[in-house]
Amino acid sequence: MSFFKWVSLIFTLHLFGPTPIFSYSSVSSNGLLEIPTKFLDFAKKPELVDYMVSVRRKIHENPELGYEEFETSKLIRTELDKMGIPYKYPISVTGVLGFVGTGGPPFVAIRADMDALPMQEMVEWEHKSKIPGKMHACGHDAHVAMLLGAAKTLQAHSEELKGTVVLVFQPAEEGGGGAKKMIDAGALENVAAIFGLHVAPELPIGEVSSRPGPLLAGSGFFEALISGKGGHAAIPQHSIDPILAASNVIVSLQHLVSREADPLDSQVVTVAKFQGGGAFNVIPDSVTIGGTFRAFSKESFMQLRQRIEEVITGQAAVQRCSATVDFLAKEKPFFPATINNKDLHPHFQNVAADMLGIHNVKGMQPLMGSEDFAFYQEEIPGYFFFLGMKNETDEKPASVHSPYFKVNEDALPYGAALHASLAARYLLEKSELTAPLPEGKHHDEL
Ligand SMILES: [Zn+2]
Numbered sequence: 001m002s003f004f005k006w007v008s009l010i011f012t013l014h015l016f017g018p019t020p021i022f023s024y025s026s027v028s029s030n031g032l033l034e035i036p037t038k039f040l041d042f043a044k045k046p047e048l049v050d051y052m053v054s055v056r057r058k059i060h061e062n063p064e065l066g067y068e069e070f071e072t073s074k075l076i077r078t079e080l081d082k083m084g085i086p087y088k089y090p091i092s093v094t095g096v097l098g099f100v101g102t103g104g105p106p107f108v109a110i111r112a113d114m115d116a117l118p119m120q121e122m123v124e125w126e127h128k129s130k131i132p133g134k135m136h137a138c139g140h141d142a143h144v145a146m147l148l149g150a151a152k153t154l155q156a157h158s159e160e161l162k163g164t165v166v167l168v169f170q171p172a173e174e175g176g177g178g179a180k181k182m183i184d185a186g187a188l189e190n191v192a193a194i195f196g197l198h199v200a201p202e203l204p205i206g207e208v209s210s211r212p213g214p215l216l217a218g219s220g221f222f223e224a225l226i227s228g229k230g231g232h233a234a235i236p237q238h239s240i241d242p243i244l245a246a247s248n249v250i251v252s253l254q255h256l257v258s259r260e261a262d263p264l265d266s267q268v269v270t271v272a273k274f275q276g277g278g279a280f281n282v283i284p285d286s287v288t289i290g291g292t293f294r295a296f297s298k299e300s301f302m303q304l305r306q307r308i309e310e311v312i313t314g315q316a317a318v319q320r321c322s323a324t325v326d327f328l329a330k331e332k333p334f335f336p337a338t339i340n341n342k343d344l345h346p347h348f349q350n351v352a353a354d355m356l357g358i359h360n361v362k363g364m365q366p367l368m369g370s371e372d373f374a375f376y377q378e379e380i381p382g383y384f385f386f387l388g389m390k391n392e393t394d395e396k397p398a399s400v401h402s403p404y405f406k407v408n409e410d411a412l413p414y415g416a417a418l419h420a421s422l423a424a425r426y427l428l429e430k431s432e433l434t435a436p437l438p439e440g441k442h443h444d445e446l
């Protein structure tokens with residue numbers, strides 16, 4: 001975010017500062033309080049549930065990787081056409097931007113990611129992935145179905161919307177930085193705030209969890225080629241062994257977090273890839289290692305990045321090897337930390353509590369996982385939360401990115417209704433707050 005945007009944001013917040021941005025007293029008279037329950041009742045209607053289930057299953061059967069979501073994107077556009085919702089396409093290769101409401105300001109966005117993972121599904125069921133080696137193991141199929149469910153809900157109540165809801169269907173969340181490309185293509189133009197959710201297998205159905213401030217870590221990837229000199233495994237003195245060098249590199253990398261980082265500033269360095277050699281009696285020429293690093297602050301993140309490079313090249317040199325380090329910034333851009341806007345937190349809590357009951361709106365500790373939703377939050381106020389889908393009978397549900405991951409489709413109406421309610425109520429509340437400002441007090445004139 002540029003300095004001027006910060007100034008503008010701070011000034012805007014200051015203007016609204018003394019009174020809570022979303023106060024209950026001002027919203028009780030005009031139906032705002034009823035929106036969450038009304039929308040949940042709507043989303044739970046059998047025809048809408050069946051619709052979302054069938055959309056989700058169709059996408060699940062045909063998983064597509066980042067920037068290849070052509071059929072998924074086509075399905076979304078076909079459904080928006082049927083609903084009579086205008087959209088822009090293509091945005092960032094396969095992305096779609098739908099618009100529900102007045103077509104004018106204010107604009108608020110709700111977002112779903114569309115991409116699958118390069119892994120084989122191990123769940124045996126009727127709608128198992130039909131594409132070998134590809135699977136919706138992160139629930140993005142459900143996210144798309146929920147956003148289409150929200151679109152139906154909002155369209156059915158479009159005359160009540162006090163502005164425009166922007167439906168953001170983005171490609172390539174899984175490492176491809178699809179959100180960044182959507183922003184570069186103008187997806188957030190004039191948008192005042194954005195909401196996003198992720199299904200959570202461990203959280204009971206009917207519950208949501210989140211927190212204000214840092215929620216998920218910033219993340220980056222690295223890959224290193226450590227080169228020595230190959231030869232016969234029985235005559236090591238004639239070789240320079242990159243396997244031993246890589247092993248020492250990996251051990252040294254583990255000292256970055258344990259010895260150099262503030263123990264109270266959570267960070268992770270994981271080497272998840274080690275490829276070298278193919279025979280029992282050959283020392284290979286080179287070894288490739290790769291992994292990920294995580295931190296919550298930009299400063300800690302950049303420090304890790306610098307030290308990872310120094311440790312790999314320095315430690316490889318100790319063993320007479322050379323090393324090159326690639327941070328894959330093009331294919332896998334660094335994700336910033338997911339930081340929830342503090343002023344949107346009460347809005348989320350109020351809407352979720354009105355729908356689910358305050359006891360089902362949980363706080364949580366930050367997680368070291370990451371989300372490219374963070375890119376949106378660098379530009380405009382944004383809020384991300386987790387949506388429960390665990391049934392009482394599920395003993396130990398498989399986590400996201402597991403080949404045994406399953407979506408509980410009973411969660412679909414909750415996701416749709418929350419998306420729709422967060423957006424609709426944001427617009428209504430904002431419209432109440434946008435009484436003309438006194439002369440010379442508009443933040444654009446700073
Ligand atoms: Zn994922």
Ligand SMILES: [Zn+2]
Nearest residue numbers: 138139140198
């Ligand atoms: Zn995901």
